[in-house]
Each structure stands twice: as structure tokens, then as C-alpha cells.
Amino acid sequence: MQTLDLSDPQTRLIVLTGAGTSAESGIPTYRAMNGLWRTHSIQEVATAYGFLNDPALGWRFYSERRVDALAASPNAGHVALADIEERLGDRFLLVTQNIDGLHQRAGSRRVIELHGNLLHSRCTVCDRPPFADDRLYQELPLPLCEVCTDRAAPGMIRPAVVWFGEAIQGADMARVEKFMESAPRGHLVFLAAGTSGVVTPASAFVEDAKRLAAATWLVNLEPPENVGYFQNVLLGASGAIFPALFGVTPG
Ligand SMILES: [Zn+2]
Incomplete structure (x- = not known):
């Protein structure tokens, strides 16, 4: 050796x-994922556009990824x-x-x-730093950012990962x-x-x-x-x- x-x-x-x-x-690779996720494209669950279009689906996906990560050693x-x-x-x-x-x-x-890190979240709008977050968001209502509530359109909480199309x-x-x-x-x-x-x-x-x-x-x-x-x-x-x-x- x-x-x-x-x-x-x-x-x-x-x-x-x-x-x-x-x-x-x-930890399953995206390609190896089963069940529900086989019917969804990467554009639906792993891009900013997909998340904003259907944040509930995005959070179901990333909540499952959090479960997988926390169960792994x-x-x-x-x-x-x-x-x-x-x-x-x-x-x-x-x-x-x-x-x-x-x-x-x-x-x-x-x-x-x-x-990025699956077990951190950040805001879709403001520049608050990513924060540790292992919660599962599998049900409505989805979490809103509590830092930028004074804005006309406050941000949503999203996973602090780099999606396709993001730098x-x-x-x-x-x-x-x-x-x-x-x-x-x-x-x-x-x-x-x-x-x-x-x-x-x-x-x-x-x-x-x-x-x-x-x-x-x-x-x-x-x-x-x-x-x-x-x-x-x-x-x-x-x-x-x-x-x-x-x-x-x-x-
Ligand atoms: Zn915010």
C-alpha cells in the first residue's frame, strides 16, 4: 500500500x-435518490428559481437531506x-x-x-449570516426571516447551500x-x-x-x-x- x-x-x-x-x-448521491425525488428534476429542487416557485417542495427535499445527514456517521x-x-x-x-x-x-x-452546509440556513433576501439550523420544515407554514420583517417583502428561510446556477x-x-x-x-x-x-x-x-x-x-x-x-x-x-x-x- x-x-x-x-x-x-x-x-x-x-x-x-x-x-x-x-x-x-x-448519504445518497442525487442520482441515487429514490421515491418521490426520482420524479422531480434538479431544476425543481436545487435551484433558486425552483425554490421560490415551490418552497414547500424545496423544504421537503432539504428536510429529507437533513434527516439523511443526521442519521449518517x-x-x-x-x-x-x-x-x-x-x-x-x-x-x-x-x-x-x-x-x-x-x-x-x-x-x-x-x-x-x-x-455550503445543509445544516445551516440563511435568508432569501437579507444578508444575515448563515446560522446553524437542523430543523425539518415538512409542513406549512414555511419559516420566514425574522430579521428583515420591516421590508415590504420579507425574506424566507432557505438552506444555506449553493444551488445550481449560484456562485x-x-x-x-x-x-x-x-x-x-x-x-x-x-x-x-x-x-x-x-x-x-x-x-x-x-x-x-x-x-x-x-x-x-x-x-x-x-x-x-x-x-x-x-x-x-x-x-x-x-x-x-x-x-x-x-x-x-x-x-x-x-x-
Ligand atoms: Zn432576512
Whole structure:
């Protein structure tokens, strides 16, 4: 089994995780969802337009996602990432496309959630900061924002996730860039897991990493669509591969 050499105190590790990492904890990917959601399109439940058009449907969908997230537990891959962060400190950054909060529950602290957090909510109108919210809104009336009630049209409470057609926070992208650029040349390791790595923003990150002469790794169940896109490819579950790859003891 291969092990990443992270012993040089100048080496920095950036890890990008995608849906595959959460699927190992039983979180269904959108494509794998059953029942009611098979009959609804992504435009209906995962865009701002869809939510404003039918917020009750949107909240039923996201309430179910909250139930799934709260019922799931971090897996060995999440735990190994928290362990390697413990060892590397500020030389480590975790970037995730997942919205379930499982990385934080495993103990990760240096986490950028590119697509927001399912267990937070925000307002559709005012700029109050997202707030922790694991409530289920499966029945009417739907929650209204209590901060902007003096407006002619007060906002509604919505999940603090980034929907299709919405932009990823510029500050998050800048933090990723800054972390990668601060690594001395030849001392950056970029690892993508549970994602094909070929769709933005993952593909943009790996391009940047390569420009910075980083070592690039992919851990995924399926082989990459672009052969040679990553220098090193390990096929398998992150929960099975990470503990040995990072040299951390499981459990
Ligand atoms: Zn508001």
C-alpha cells in the first residue's frame, strides 16, 4: 500500500472531497435518490428559481437531506482526514463539495465547504449570516426571516447551500488559491477523493495545482475519465485507502 511522504515540514497537503466520500457513509448521491425525488428534476429542487416557485417542495427535499445527514456517521476516510490535519496543522486544508457536515463531525477544522452546509440556513433576501439550523420544515407554514420583517417583502428561510446556477463564494476560492500558492515549489500535494475530478471547480483546482508543480493524487471508486490527468490514481474507497495513505492508524 502506498504512503504519502508528508514528513518534510515544508510540505502542504490540500484535499478535495466529493460525493463519493459521503456515499461511503450512506448519504445518497442525487442520482441515487429514490421515491418521490426520482420524479422531480434538479431544476425543481436545487435551484433558486425552483425554490421560490415551490418552497414547500424545496423544504421537503432539504428536510429529507437533513434527516439523511443526521442519521449518517463519519467513516474511516473522514476520520483519517481529521487525524492527518491534527498532525499537519496549518499545512493542511480540506475543501469539500459535500454539504452534510460529516468532516466537521469527524473532527476536521480547516474545512472549506464550497457548496455550503445543509445544516445551516440563511435568508432569501437579507444578508444575515448563515446560522446553524437542523430543523425539518415538512409542513406549512414555511419559516420566514425574522430579521428583515420591516421590508415590504420579507425574506424566507432557505438552506444555506449553493444551488445550481449560484456562485461559489469568492472568499472560499481565494483561500484555496492562497493556500496552494503559499507552498514552496515542489512541496505541494493535491489529493482529490470521491470525485471524478474533471468537473469544475475540482478541475480548476487540479489545473492550478499542476501549474504549481504539485504532486497530484486521485482516490476514487472509478478510474478518471482523463487518463494522465492525475499523476497517481488509487482505485477504491477513501475509507479503505486513506488510513494507510496518510500513515494514520484507523480507530
Ligand atoms: Zn432576512
